[in-house]
Amino acid sequence: MTKNELKMWLASLPKVELHLHIEGSLEPELMMALAEKHQVELPYGNIQEVKQAYNFENLQSFLDLYYFGASVLQDEDDFYQLMWHYLLKCKQDNVVHAEIMFDPQTHTQRGIGFEIFMAGFKRAMQQAEQEWGQSSLLIMSFLRHLSEASAIETLQAAKPYLEDICAVGLDSGELGNPPEKFVQVFEMAKSLGLKRVAHAGEEGPPEYVWGAINSLDVQRVDHGVRSIEDPKLIEYLKQSQLPLTVCPLSNTKLKVFDHMEQHNILVLLELGLMVTINADDPSYFGGYLNDNYFAVIDHLAIEQHHLLQLVTNSFNASFMSTALKVEWLSQLKGNE
Ligand code: ADE
Ligand code: ZN
Numbered sequence: 001m002t003k004n005e006l007k008m009w010l011a012s013l014p015k016v017e018l019h020l021h022i023e024g025s026l027e028p029e030l031m032m033a034l035a036e037k038h039q040v041e042l043p044y045g046n047i048q049e050v051k052q053a054y055n056f057e058n059l060q061s062f063l064d065l066y067y068f069g070a071s072v073l074q075d076e077d078d079f080y081q082l083m084w085h086y087l088l089k090c091k092q093d094n095v096v097h098a099e100i101m102f103d104p105q106t107h108t109q110r111g112i113g114f115e116i117f118m119a120g121f122k123r124a125m126q127q128a129e130q131e132w133g134q135s136s137l138l139i140m141s142f143l144r145h146l147s148e149a150s151a152i153e154t155l156q157a158a159k160p161y162l163e164d165i166c167a168v169g170l171d172s173g174e175l176g177n178p179p180e181k182f183v184q185v186f187e188m189a190k191s192l193g194l195k196r197v198a199h200a201g202e203e204g205p206p207e208y209v210w211g212a213i214n215s216l217d218v219q220r221v222d223h224g225v226r227s228i229e230d231p232k233l234i235e236y237l238k239q240s241q242l243p244l245t246v247c248p249l250s251n252t253k254l255k256v257f258d259h260m261e262q263h264n265i266l267v268l269l270e271l272g273l274m275v276t277i278n279a280d281d282p283s284y285f286g287g288y289l290n291d292n293y294f295a296v297i298d299h300l301a302i303e304q305h306h307l308l309q310l311v312t313n314s315f316n317a318s319f320m321s322t323a324l325k326v327e328w329l330s331q332l333k334g335n336e
Contacts, residue, residue, distance in 0.1 A: 001304060003297050003298065006297050006304060006307065007290075007293075007294050007297055009304070009307075009335075010290065010293050010294075010297070010307055010311075011093070011094065011290050012094065012335075013094060013308075013311050013332065013335055014094055014096040014311075014328055014331060014332065015093070015094055015095050015096065015289060015311050015314055016095065016096065016097045016098070016099075016276075016311075016314035016315050016317075016318050016320075017090070017095045017097075017098045017099070017100075017278055017279065017289050017314070018098075018099050018220065018243070018245045018276055018278055018314060018317060018318060019099075019101070019222050019223075019245035019246075019247055019276075019278035019279070019280055020086070020098060020099075020100050020101060020278060020279055020280065020282070021066075021101045021102070021103065021141070021171065021280065021281050022082060022083060022086060022100050022101065022102045022121070023066065023069070023070045023073070023082075023102065023103055023106060023281075024066060024280060024281025024282065024283060024284055024285075025082065025085065025086040025089070025281070025282050025283050026069055026070065026072075026073070026082055026283055027085065027283045028044075028047045028050035028051060028283070029047060030081060030082065030085060031050065031069055031072050032044070032046075032047060032050070034072035034073065034074070034078050034081075035072045037078075038072060038074050040071060040072050042072075053065060054253075054284055054285075054286075056253055056254055056255070056284075057255065058203065058254060058255055059173060059174065059202065059203050059254050060173055062253070062254055062281070062284060063172060063173060065284070066281065066284060067106055070103075070106050070107070071110065073107065073112075073117075074112060075116065075120075076116050076117075076119045076120045076123075077120065078120065079116065079117040079119075079120025079121055079124075080119075080120035080121075080123050080124045081120075081124075082120070082124075083100075083120060083121045083123075083124035083125060084124040084127070084128070086098075086100070087124055087125070087128040087134055087136065088128075089282070089288045089289075090128070090134060090136075090289075091128070091132055091134065092288075093288055093289045093290045094290075095289050096133075096134070096135060096328065097135040097136065097137075097315075097318060097320050097324075097328075098134075098135075098136045098137075099136070099137045099138075099139055099166070099167070099318060099319060100121075100136055100137070100138055100139065101138075101139045101140075101141045101169050101171065102117065102121065102138060102139070102140060102141065103141050103143060103171065103172075104117070104140055104141075104154050104157070104158065105142065105143045105146060105150060105151075105154055106143070108154065108157065113157075114157055114158060114160070114161055118161050118164060121138065121164075122164055125138075135320065135324070137166040137167075137319055137320075138164060138165050138166060139165070139166065139167045139168065139169045139197060140154070140155075140158055140165050140167070140168050140169065141168070141169035141170060141171045142154060142168065142169070142170050142171075142182060142185065143171065143172040144170050144171065144172045144173065144174065144177035144181065144182065144199075145172045145173045145177055146172075148181055148182055148184060148185055151182060151185040152184065152185050152188065155168070155185055155188055155189060155192075159192075162192060162193075162194070165194065166194070166195055166319050167194055167195035167196060167197055167219075167319065168185075168186065168189040168194050168195075168196055168197075169196075169197045169198060169199070169222065170182055170186075170197075170198035170199055170200075170212075170216070171199045171222070174199060174200070174202055174203045174204040174208065175203055175204055178204070178207070178208055178211050179198055179200060179208060179211035179212045179215050179216050180211050180215045182198075182216065183215050183216065186198075186215075186216040186217065190217060195219050195319055196216055196217060196218045196219055197218055197219060197220045197221070197222055197245075198212040198216050198218050198221065198222060199221075199222040199223055200212040200221050200222070200223065200224060201221065201223055201224040201225060201226040201227050202222070202223035202224075202225070202226070202251075202254075202256060203226075203254075203256065204226065205226060205229070206226055206227055206229050206230035206233045209221055209224055209226070209227050209230075209233055210230075210233060213236075213242065218242075219242075219243075219319075220242065220243045220244070220245055220317060221242060221243070221244050221245070222244075222245045223244070223245070223246065223247065223251070223256075224237075224244035224245075224246070225244070225246060225251060225256060225257075225263075225264055225265075225268070226256075227244070227268075228264050228267065228268065234271060234273070237273045237274075238271060238272045238273055241273075241274045242274065243274040243275070243276060243313065243316075243317030244268065244273060244274065244275045244276070245276050245278045245317070246265050246268070246275050246276060246277060246278065247277075247278045247279060247280035247285075247292065248260060248263055248265060248277065248292050248295050248296050249279070249280070249282075249285040249286055249287050249291065249292050249295055250279075250280035250281060250285045251263060252295075253284070253285040253286065254285075259299070260295055260296070260298070260299035260300070261299050261300070263296065263299070263300065265277070265296060265300070266296070266300045266301065266302055266306065269306055269309060269310065270306075274313050274316065274317055275310065275313060276310060276313045276314045276317050277289070277292050277293055277296065277310050277314070278292065279291070279292050293307065293310075308332070308335070311332060312329065312332060315328050315329055315332070316329075
């Protein structure tokens with residue numbers, strides 16, 4: 001198959017997205033419209049200028065713009081619009097199931113409570129489910145640059161909404177904020193029946209991946225690409241099949257790898273790890289899920305069987321019910 005044929009085939013497959021920050025799907029058009037609606041002053045004159053600002057040196061330089069961009073999200077309808085636009089992209093990209101992260105502290109710190117964003121998210125998710133059978137779950141992520149006490153307060157505030165939240169996560173600036181800082185809140189989340197994921201090994205060293213595994217008891221590691229530096233960790237990830245949610249365009253945009261040719265996802269896959277492809281913050285990093293697959297098709301020696309394995313992994317690594325998994329995996333088998 002040519003690269004173009006591979007892309008068309010890939011686009012037609014049902015897929016799952018497991019690492020997506022809903023605040024990172026805020027497109028410049030919606031950001032500008034909401035800024036006007038709420039009279040928020042943005043340092044950008046037009047959409048072109050917003051896009052030009054998206055040139056990042058590292059994770060922190062992105063996070064500064066990302067938290068600032070989120071300040072235009074204020075009422076229930078803003079959060080509905082944000083979620084709705086992302087779910088429409090899922091439909092377009094044939095993402096049949098998405099596990100979507102949100103950062104409550106980014107909003108509660110500005111006086112916007114769970115009742116506002118949860119209502120907007122839920123309305124969009126239910127509408128997409130009714131209109132085209134979109135399946136989606138929510139992951140509540142704690143900001144690791146804030147204290148554990150703040151994360152615990154957030155978990156308490158989320159208690160009336162736990163029916164609509166499947167897992168907790170850990171994101172924001174990784175270096176200097178190791179997983180061990182959040183042991184207590186992750187234990188509390190586990191005892192409330194929540195699943196657990198954490199960003200680790202994006203900019204942080206392999207020790208942070210071990211920390212997420214041993215101290216937070218995670219069911220998936222977000223990113224995890226720096227695991228390659230520790231052979232014992234690679235062996236553990238291979239044996240345990242603990243999934244890594246890898247985000248190729250994010251990793252090159254944030255200079256975890258200088259060029260896509262240097263990305264290690266294919267190496268990790270060939271070593272037998274349970275790796276998946278995801279978009280992270282698509283509006284900031286230049287593409288949604290299919291674009292991330294296309295980027296690795298363009299720049300790595302990836303073949304059809306690798307792609308099928310990555311898509312199969314995305315279903316296996318998800319928190320969807322076993323019955324649904326079996327159904328989708330049998331559909332996928334028909335595409336070999
Ligand atoms: N928040 C949104 N995207 C993130 C990323 N790639 N790493 C850490 N925190 C994030
Ligand atoms: Zn992320």
